[in-house]
Amino acid sequence: MINEIENNGVIGAGGAGFPTHVKLNSRPDTVIMNAAECEPLLHKDMELILNYSDEILSGFKSVMEITGAREGIIGIKEKHHHEIEILNSKVSGNIRVMPIEDVYPAGDEVTLIYMTTKRIVPPGSIPISVGCVVQNVETLFNIGVNKPVVEKFISVAGAVENPATIKVPVGITFAEVLSQFKITESNYVVRSGGLMMGTLENDLSQVVSKRTGALIVLPSNHYCVTMYNRFLTEHDTDRIAKAGCDQCSYCTEFCPRYLLGQPVRPETAMRNRIFTREDQPMIFAGNFSCCECNLCTMYSCPEGLDPKGATVIEKRLARQQNLKWNGEAISAHPMYEYRKVPTEKLKQRLDVLKFKDKGPLTNFSFNPGTVSVPLDQHLGSPAKPVVSVGQTVKKYDLIGKAEGNVSSNVHASINGVVKNISKSEITLVRN
Ligand code: SF4
Ligand code: SF4
Structure with missing residues (x-):
């Protein structure tokens, strides 16, 4: 079975892109289906569950068989009542559906593992260190259908008349995909992947890959676009950190990884940018555990700065200097339960409540x-x-x-x- 997954070129379809056959070469006790879909406006995983639950569950069972896991957990937001009902009607025995709160970033592996098992992945480690393997919904679908992966499901959302989930051939351009949608803004930009963790696309001749999860259309004067454009380069992040950070630490206090006991401290990354010299960078290696969820930049910082960007700079410098975090075992912060960020609150902050966050699976014909x-x-x-x-x-x-x-x-x-x-x-x- 694992050879078929390898031959079919199955990779992490949630955006990570890690080859699945390599990830499955492990012996977890628990396999977790990541159905958290926490990026605002994305809806393709729920559409897949509504339309292809048998294929997804077949892939899930294959993963459990391959790895020998004793338990399977489906982590899905509690707000998705219908999808939960479908899944509950089809699972039994050692597979269970676990509804989780509608918070961001519930789909981050470390966060999802804690929310579903209360286990904490140690700093610098991967899920298998606590006996877990996490697989995205579409990855499991691809395992279940057992064919070479040549098509990708994506959410098209934002400033379009009818948001939808569509299936497109890998290698088609973003422009061709969007040509099937009526865009409601004359001046717009496109974000691929997601509002929080995606990429601003200036070139629509880029192509859809097996990792592309969404194309989100935004008016060019939208709040998110203004933020993305402020921090396009490391130089922008560095300059604004030096000028504006008052070290209030909100970025750290709301950081989901910090709240799960990880050594991430974005305010430290900002301070290091303030004091660092060209020839002598200051680095806090604990920031290596940042998952780049972008919450600190897009939600937490009251000054509109880019602590995520500063943390990414620290990660690069730590990697270059081979610095590793050697901290102690960890536990969740006592305030963890009170500082989770509800998705609706995040959508309000991102100014996307006006966009529909549901898009039915729609059968467009793409023949590039x-x-x-x-x-x-x-x-x-x-x-x-x-x-x-x-x-x-x-x-x-x-x-x-x-x-x-x-x-x-x-x-x-x-x-x-x-x-x-x-x-x-x-x-x-x-x-
Ligand atoms: S980056 Fe923002 S939130 Fe973080 S310490 Fe500085 S001002 Fe405060
Ligand atoms: S992007 Fe910011 S909030 Fe997210 S994990 Fe990294 S430091 Fe924490």
Whole structure:
């Protein structure tokens, strides 16, 4: 079974992109389905549960079988009554549905593991260190259907007339996807992935990969866009930290990882930017445990600064200098229960309450004439092309082979002819 997952090029579809067959080479006692879908406006995982619960549960059972886990837990927001009902009607024995609070970032692995098992992943460790493996809903769907992964489900949301969940071929451009939607703003920008953890896309010729979760359209004068644009570079983050941080520590006090006893202290990252010298950077290695949820920048900081950006700088510097955190075992902060951030409150702060946060699975027909299939859409080494220019390929054919221990196979997402092969992608033209 694990060979099929490897051959099919299944990777973490929640955005992480870690090759699934590598992750499953472990012996957890518990497998957790990450159905938390905590990014505001995203809805594709709930649509998948509504439409494909059998496939998802089949994938979930396969993962439990492969790893030998004794227990399976489905972590899903308590507000999704209908989806919970569907799942509850189909699970039994050692699999249970666990409704969780509607807070951000419930989908962060460390947070989800705590919310569903009360176990705390130690700083610098991964879920298997506490006997858990976490798998995203769409990853489990891909395992369940047991075919090469050549299509991606994405949420299209924000300033569009009819938000929807759609299935598109890997390698299609963002522009082609959005051409099927009526955008309600004349001046807009697009955020891929999510409002909190995604990327601002200035170039809509970028393509959908197996990791793309959403395309969110925002008016170009929207609050979120103003914030994203203020902190485009490390230089911006550094300059504004030096000028504006009053060290109030709200960023740390609301940090979900800090509240779970992790050594993350974004206010320290800001202070280090204030005092650091070009030739002598100050670094707090505990910040390596930041999950980049962006809560400190987009929600907590009353000054509108970028503590997340400062923490990311610290992570880079710590990595460069091979600094590691060697702290003690940890426990949750006594204030953890009182400082969780409700998603509705976050949406209010982000000024997105006006956008619909549901988008039904809609059957658009996407038949792009050309697709550019990325060879590096997973974590680890890029896949190595196994086709040549001019070769005819069919949908699902292997076109890039995993290279090394952490890598993943890549397949053709349309019937076509190989037009071009570069280091990063293979371009196919439909025939
Ligand atoms: S970054 Fe913002 S929240 Fe954090 S200490 Fe500075 S002013 Fe306070
Ligand atoms: S982005 Fe900010 S709030 Fe989120 S984990 Fe990192 S430091 Fe904490």
